[in-house]
Amino acid sequence: MLVLQAVRENREDLIKALKKRNIDPEPLLNKVSELDEKRRAIQTQMDATLAQLNATSKEIGILFKSGKAEEAKELKEKSVQFKEESKKLGEELNAVTSALDETLYLIPNVPHHLVPDGKSTEDNEEVMREGDIPVLKEGALPHWELAKKYDIIDFELGVKITGAGFPVYKGKGAKLQRALITYFLDKNTAAGYREIQVPHLVNAASGFGTGQLPDKEGQMYHVTADDLYLIPTAEVPVTNVLRDTILQAKDLPVCYTGYTPCFRREAGSYGAHVRGLNRLHQFDKVEIVRVEEPANSYKALDAMVEHVKGILRELKLPFRVLRLCGGDLGFTSALTYDFEVFSTAQDKWLEISSVSNFETYQANRLKLRYRDENGKTQLAHTLNGSSLALPRVLAGILENYQTEKGIRVPEVLIPYTGFEIID
RNA sequence: GGAGGAAUGGCAGAGUGGUCGAAUGCGGCAGUCUUGAAAACUGUUGAGGGUCACACCUCCGGGGGUUCGAAUCCCUCUUCCUCCGCCA
The missing domain is CATH 3.30.930.10 (Bira Bifunctional Protein; Domain 2)
Incomplete structure (x- = not known):
């Protein structure tokens, strides 16, 4: 499986080398880049939501300990929302990640520069x-x-x-x-x-x-x-x-x-x-x-x-x-x-x-x-x-x-x- | 195949609902001391994502669930140990 970083950084070299296999790698690489960006966007969003959820949970814990049950109750409602949101994002992330992986599996290894051109x-x-x-x-x-x-x-x-x-x-x-x-x-x-x-x-x-x-x-x-x-x-x-x-x-x-x-x-x-x-x-x-x-x-x-x-x-x-x-x-x-x-x-x-x-x-x-x-x-x-x-x-x-x-x-x-x- | 027990960082081993990515010991790395080494002492030491760098997020055998919050509770799978059975 190709290393994602290589797809991000050496795209043009990859395309050139992969063409030796008599395939057109661009559509697949485009899909990879697209899914990779999408994945990172979702991940960032999810991480932010989880961070809020974690912070809220901690607060609730502190409130409970100091006997402020009422305030804790309010926060609970808020955290339920964070939770639902992160769950939704998590599902999206899984879907995009597997789509990305499946696309990567379709791309063969990059031929070394010594590999001669040829079909058979x-x-x-x-x-x-x-x-x-x-x-x-x-x-x-x-x-x-x-x-x-x-x-x-x-x-x-x-x-x-x-x-x-x-x-x-x-x-x-x-x-x-x-x-x-x-x-x-x-x-x-x-x-x-x-x-x-x-x-x-x-x-x-x-x-x-x-x-x-x-x-x-x-x-x-x-x-x-x-x-x-x-x-x-x-x-x-x-x-x-x-x-x-x-x-x-x-x-x-x-x-x-x-x-x-x-x-x-x-x-x-x-x-x-x-x-x-x-x-x-x-x-x-x-x-x-x-x-x-x-x-x-x-x-x-x-x-x-x-x-x-x-x-x-x-x-x-x-x-x-x-x-x-x-x-x-x-x-x-x-x-x-x-x-x-x-x-x-x-x-x-x-x-x-x-x-x-x-x-x-x-x-x-x-x-x-x-x-x-x-x-x-x-x-x-x-x-x-x-x-x-x-x-x-x-x-x-x-x-x-x-x-x-x-x-x-x-x-x-x-x-x-x-x-x-x-x- | 049947019955019971267990799975935590490189290893050993704590932790049974809240600031735990996780005590402590060993090992590793760096430093102090030493002519040098050892010993002793001090610091440091998991992986992945993310970022220019931080922040932040995920991971305590795998998967799923309960909960505002799980290493800790529940379900399930896998593996290992003990006992029984079978067997090259």
Whole structure:
């Protein structure tokens, strides 16, 4: 959620930046300004009325104590009027405040100046590309065929148990997956991220804090009996650890890493591009989350990008990094880098990580603040990134590491899997 | 799931209708003293709105109510503790 003060003070800059998202922000911002002014006017009026009410009540108290009941009676009548008036104003204030909030929820985060113009994924800016794309021999298979051939991932079995998009990992497939999770967590921990295990269901307040609610309710599985949501990413519970918190400057940065399964409804898309591991309703992901002082947050974003690069280099997977354009940028993000690995057999890039700086957009909703050197409370910046999402990494490994004898295990993972080849 | 008790500032803990945003202690910060530190002493120390700055307003788990006036009374929800039941 945008900070109101920014709307008041930097209107023109906001409009210019928001236009990168190919939206016309002016009507919404106008509405915000209008409601904001209205709110303040009502508040001022109400405060004045309450002040009178308070003063009158105090007087009544004093009069009663000194036995002047008659005079008190007169004042009582007066205070009833103040009360009615303040009640009326209070209702108006509530109405205007919720209208203001609802309008603010409709405005996405302000893109950073590095965000390129553009409408769709086509316009994302490739900032680097690394690693050799292996030349596969005749008869090389896409990962879903490999999964079947070596009996390591069973998509049909998942359909039986649950439904499409809930695969079952078996044998060395399961072990490889577990190896990846541990490897990622170890890498993140070594880089200074504290490992944390969080609930996989969250309440509405948490969903709201990170921006999944109220807008994207349909993307999450909702457990209606208890009004809880299955997490679409560890970002939600991990970032909400610090909801409603005031940190000390010396506590920053806060760096967390957590492994969780992720659940996404992603209704309505079927076909070749969701085949195999490309898109699932349940998948595993290791996430990194940081809370930073505003002055450091972009340095932190770069550090996170470098960190993810390091992992992909060790895995020896060909990858590229994209800076998302205005049209593809997530609602709550100010700047996002996507990582994609090359799926050789499918001959396409698969997104395996998304690293974003949300600046104060989430923090404002979360009431996540810190006390600066002057003792003033300020909104912190929140960032997160995948390091990494499992299924597509697995797909990349299966396809890029396939040989006639079987699928080789990337060298860094052998200590974790305990085997060198899937055959 | 059943019965009882509780929820107050960073923490501990008073306050049961009137000048209480809240005693006191600990902690934090600043100062005095000291070569320095500790101890001692003095002051200061919640969040949000509002204002150029004051004033002023809101917040004592959440929501609603009674009253001229609520941390204090009533209703309701949530959470925690104790006991019983069930259970990985």
